[in-house]
Amino acid sequence: MLYVYALVDARPVPPSLEGEGHGGAPLCVVARGSIAAVCSRHDRIDVPVEADHLWRHEHVAESLMEDHAVLPVRFGTTVADEDALATMLDDREEEFCGAFERVRGRVELGVRVLRVAPPETEPEPSSDSAGPGRAYLLGRLAARNAATSLAESIHAGLAARAAEARHDVSATPRLLLSAAYLVERGEVGAFLEAVDEAARRHPEVELLCTGPWPAHTFAQAAGELR
Amino acid sequence: MSTARALGPSGLATSEVTLVELVDRLVDKGVVLHGDITLAVADVDLIYVGLRALISSVSSLERDE
Numbered sequence: 705m706l707y708v709y710a711l712v713d714a715r716p717v718p719p720s721l722e723g724e725g726h727g728g729a730p731l732c733v734v735a736r737g738s739i740a741a742v743c744s745r746h747d748r749i750d751v752p753v754e755a756d757h758l759w760r761h762e763h764v765a766e767s768l769m770e771d772h773a774v775l776p777v778r779f780g781t782t783v784a785d786e787d788a789l790a791t792m793l794d795d796r797e798e799e800f801c802g803a804f805e806r807v808r809g810r811v812e813l814g815v816r817v818l819r820v821a822p823p824e825t826e827p828e829p830s831s832d833s834a835g836p837g838r839a840y841l842l843g844r845l846a847a848r849n850a851a852t853s854l855a856e857s858i859h860a861g862l863a864a865r866a867a868e869a870r871h872d873v874s875a876t877p878r879l880l881l882s883a884a885y886l887v888e889r890g891e892v893g894a895f896l897e898a899v900d901e902a903a904r905r906h907p908e909v910e911l912l913c914t915g916p917w918p919a920h921t922f923a924q925a926a927g928e929l930r
Numbered sequence: 931m932s933t934a935r936a937l938g939p940s941g942l943a944t945s946e947v948t949l950v951e952l953v954d955r956l957v958d959k960g961v962v963l964h965g966d967i968t969l970a971v972a973d974v975d976l977i978y979v980g981l982r983a984l985i986s987s988v989s990s991l992e993r994d995e
Binding site: 762 | 947948949951952953954955956957958959960961962963964
């Protein structure tokens with residue numbers, strides 16, 4: 705069977721393969737038209753979700769992204785053989801080529817916004833005639849609205865420096881925002897400055913920024929998740 | 931090629947943060963090919979329990995400065 709790491713734009717030049725796949729297996733390419741799937745061959749394969757296996761998969765994708773548009777494939781993906789893989793590439797050629805254009809020359813940066821101090825949820829003592837229960841709920845609602853609007857405001861500032869963005873405002877007590885930004889390679893420095901600036905402006909939260917990653921989050925268009 | 935890195939203002943727990951982000955991307959994002967995904971559901975559930983726990987512990991760390 706074939707374990708698949710990434711789809712790579714094979715034009716103008718096919719990818720040059722460096723490094724090894726899972727279990728030291730050599731990397732190989734199954735190409736159809738302008739799409740090259742980077743794989744390794746295995747009689748059987750067992751890759752539990754562990755750091756070493758995850759990094760192996762990631763490093764294969766990262767080794768390709770300097771010279772090519774890369775769509776990372778979900779961890780743990782295997783197909784029966786070359787023919788089965790070729791059929792999948794043919795069937796979805798238009799989708800994959802569109803995705804290559806979306807991610808070309810760009811990298812993904814991840815941002816999580818965490819609250820440094822636990823939220824103030826104790827309501828003020830209230831003379832509200834409807835009683836302390838109502839005041840408590842109103843206090844909770846106000847705190848949640850404030851957290852949501854802070855997360856949205858931080859996100860808007862960062863999204864302005866990105867070609868595309870996906871985000872999830874959770875407004876949970878600790879994690880306010882999980883977001884991914886697709887950023888032009890040449891703009892990464894400016895994006896990181898914007899992260900630092902947001903962190904300076906909002907000492908009540910911590911911004912955790914990771915990357916640059918291959919465009920995992922943008923490999924499929926929004927709404928295309930299968 | 932640079933490896934993904936964390937750039938949190940506190941500079942704490944960067945390798946753990948990066949691993950959480952890696953797990954989140956590799957098991958939940960990326961191209962789905964309709965192939966056989968080899969992950970057992972239990973594996974993924976465990977990962978997400980770990981991820982939530984880690985986010986909690988990262989956020990409860992004292993800042994450096």
